């Protein structure tokens with residue numbers, strides 16, 4: 300996984316390591332990534348309803364590295380408060396990225412209903428673009444994707460190639476119940492909107508509370524077929 304291999308050899312090595320890590324704990328998977336990639340490991344967190352587990356693991360295994368938070372300008376105030384609370388409690392260093400164009404100017408330029416008309420444009424400019432410089436320098440990227448979150452995520456591997464990057468998903472095998480149990484066992488507070496049935500929390504214009512029987516991410520871009528912001532997009536996960 301040092302980039303000196305041919306593409307095929309690299310993919311095979313990655314697949315073997317991923318298979319081995321199926322039997323490891325989430326903490327062991329994260330430790331493997333920290334050991335393998337060091338400071339070239341990127342960790343972004345939305346500080347959403349499910350983020351506490353990975354943030355806690357990060358505080359145990361990689362506290363010396365920053366947590367990257369993208370403040371699109373459209374987030375719930377509860378998310379910003381939760382970010383500050385968890386960062387304090389877990390001793391994390393949070394680095395905040397913001398889009399080049401301020402929120403008000405963006406809305407004035409593209410219209411109040413830009414998210415309804417063109418959510419990909421909005422995510423592209425407000426979420427993906429601010430991260431681009433860090434992403435270009437990273438060798439690997441940790442995120443909290445889990446297989447049971449939605450159909451689009453049911454095949455996530457622990458390690459996946461994504462162009463020149465390695466995607467690392469230490470929580471891939473955890474269920475919603477595992478997450479709840481972990482948060483309780485480690486006394487990690489809940490995002491304040493969870494009690495109002497928000498189980499996957501993104502920007503305010505694009506997130507609604509869940510109804511009975513819906514999967515965890517059904518409240519995101521609920522008016523459209525969009526299921527992912529594009530940060531974690533592979534084919535089928537967009």
Ligand code: SF4
Nearest residue numbers: 373418421422502505
């Ligand atoms: S989630 Fe919605 S508001 Fe946030 S960047 Fe994407 S389209 Fe814009």
